Amino acid sequence: MSPESYCNGMGAIKGLSFMDANNLEGTLPPEISLLGHSLQFLIFNRQLELRGGIPTEIGHLTKLTELILSTTGLSGTLPTEFGLLRVLDYLVIAHNEMVFGTIPTELGNLSNLTRFQLVKSNLTGSFPKEFLKLKQLEVFYLDNSPGLDTASVLPDVVGNMHQLECLSLVSRTFGEAMPIPSQIGFLRNMSYLMLKNWKIIGTIPAELGGLTKLESLTLPGNSITGTLPEDLFALTHLFSLKLGSNKMEGTLPPDLFSKLSCLQQLHINDNEFIGSIPTEVGLLSSLKKLEMRNTNLSGTIPTEMLALDDLTSLVVANASLSGSIPERLCGKLDPQQLKCFGGQCYQVKSEIPVCQGTSLCGCDCVPCE
Structure with a gap:
């Protein structure tokens, strides 16, 4: 794609x-x-x-509302002059491996900022408290920046940025483990919440159930304990629920399936859930991906899953399930997505898997290349 420029009626860029x-x-x-x-x-x-540095003269672009620096060869530090862009609404700094130094505290002057994304950076130092002045923020992404001390970001953000609609915090290296703050319930506009590998402990707070606009909840790679709280089932707009790689336990409540009927993705893998899969799983008419590997779930796969016409991915590796995958269910699944057993990825050999009479750990599978 060629570079594009846009002019107003007077010919100015x-x-x-x-x-x-x-x-x-x-x-x-x-x-x-x-x-x-x-x-x-x-x-x-x-x-x-x-390549080269980000010029300080960028601070003279005082009418700038959107600045995106993503996957470039730019180097050096972030100019403090970014703080002069007082009408800036959208700031993205992502995948710039040669940009280093600290986050300028002057970014706290961007009072009109509604969207901020800092992704996969090599910046260091503490995340500046001055960001707490940005009360208009609706989108806040802080992902994969291992050199930043972000220990206080979660409690600070949920305690001060009540307009947030999307919050993504991924891979924290500094600070102690912490629970999800109960103040999370103040973020009533939240539609997307990701806390991945963020050293979260404790249970899922009841206050999460108050985020009735939430459509995607992603909490993998933490040490969350306890059972699935009933308050979670009030999130009737959820289409994605990912709780993999935690320490959750207990049985799967039928309400998980009967009340969260909009779910398209459900990941409960690598937890300590026990019991059988409720027959209510057949009520998830929009479900596309179901991942239950490495759990203590037992019993058979309910035949009610035959009603899941949109299901393309079923992952049950290393669960304690028994019996066979219903033949008609095998015929619906994408052969590349039916992962049957073992700690590795497996594919079905045949175009349409032949599953009748075989156990869940005995499908016609070969290791992926």
Whole structure:
């Protein structure tokens, strides 16, 4: 895709967009400040040949509302002059491996910021408390930045940013383990919540059940304990629930399936759940992916699952289930997604798996290449 520029009716450039590996080369010149009277958005995405530092003159683009620096070859530090972009609404700094240093405290001056994403960075130091002044934030992503001390981010964010709709915190390395703060219930606009590998302990708080707009809840790779709380079943708009790789226990309540009827993805793998799969699983008419591997679930796969017309992925490796996969259910599944046994990935040999008379750990499978 070639670079794009957008002009207003007077011929002034209001936006520059360099997207999808169009091989832009060289450095970002300080003369970019000459566009300060008109430029509203500046986007560099997948431009690994764009090198050199981020010019401080970018702070003169005072009409800028959108700044995206994603997957570039830019290096050096983030300019403190970013704090001069007072009308900035959307800031993305992602996959820039040669950008280092700390997060400028001046970013706390961006009072109009509604969307902030810092993804896979090599920045270091503490996450600045000045961010707590950004009361208008609706989207906050802080993912895979191992050098940042983000120990206080979760309690600070849920205690202060009550307009949030999307919160994604992935891979925390500093600080002690902590529970999900009960103040999470204040985030009434939340539709997307991810706390992945964030050193979470304790149980799922009842207050989560108050987030009635929530559509996606992702909490894998933590040490969450306890059973599935009844309050969770009030989240009737959920289409994705991922609780894998925790320490949860107990049985699967029928309400998980009867009340969360919009679910398309359900991951409860690598937990300590026991008991059988409730027959109510057949009520999840939109379910596409069901992952239950490495659990203590027992019994057979309910025949009610035959009603799941959209199901394409069923993962039951290393569970204590017995019996056979219903033949008609095998015929519905994507052969590449039917993972039958073992700690590795397996594929079904035949185009339509032949499952009658075989056990769950004896399907016609071969290791994936």
